[in-house]
Amino acid sequence: MMKTKLLVLCMATFTLISCKNENKDNTTDEKEIVEETTSNLMDDLTINPITHATMVLEWKDKVIYVDPVGGKEAFEGMKSPDIILVTDIHGDHLNAETIAGILNENTKIIAPKAVIEKLPKTMERNMILLANEQMKTVEGFDITGVAMYNLREEALQYHEKGRGNGYLLEKDGHRVYISGDTEDIPEMRSLKNIDLAFVCMNLPYTMTVGSAADAVIAFQPSIVVPYHFKGMDGLSDVDAFEATVNEAAPNVEVLRLEWYPSN
Secondary structure (H helix, E strand, C coil): HHHHHHHHHHHHHHHHHHHHHCCCCCCCHHHHHHHHHHHHHHHHEEEEEEECCEEEEEECCEEEECCCCCHHHHHHCCCCCCCEEEECCCCCCCCCCHHHHHHHHHHHEEEEEHHCCCHHHHHHHHHHEEEEEEEECCCCCEEEEECCCCCHHHHHHCCCCCCCEEEEECCCCCEEECCCCCCHHHHHCCCCCCCCCEEECCCCCCCCCCHHHHHHHHHHHEEEEEEECCCCCCEEEEEHHHHHHHCCCCCCEEEECCCCCCC
């Protein structure tokens, strides 16, 4: 049911973009090409939000789990993972019991050193160590570790530079960025040609809604999905995020998915 709903949502999103283009005489060929390319990506990609930072991406014939937590039962009805990406050591990103429950003998676990060190030795044959700025080709994807860390003095304790990974996934000319826990760092702002970006925003652990919007306006992905937006004081103001992005970067589509169904 969730998968069907998301497919319909994505189709509706790109139908809307197409209608907007027909009404704009000054739309450039370059913009049309970008939108067509992104639409083709979404034809091949299904996003299954599980909760907070946890999702399942089905990209053509491959299945990618991102930060799987919540136990095996959280993934009931999902296909077995070809790749598991883990961004950081915190409990909302890393749970060894959950990974053990969903793992199959061919699954590749991609993670930074700090995460690898916390996983049991029994998973060693599945592990692939990936550091910031390092790229490895796994199951047909070029996967690059992207830095994720805090900038604000009061938040430096949460995520130090070099410990965790955001991820850049590339396949068939498409580029998908997953921020992990970060602020609006230079490594994010300098990203280019991103078709789809998952961007966090929650306090005190990552960044403000304003900072997240500013970063998105800087690197301008074709589509941005706000995720990981529950903090100490509840849910972040995603309406404000969307409004800010829409005003400053109307070419960026904000795609909102259901990450917190109980709220």
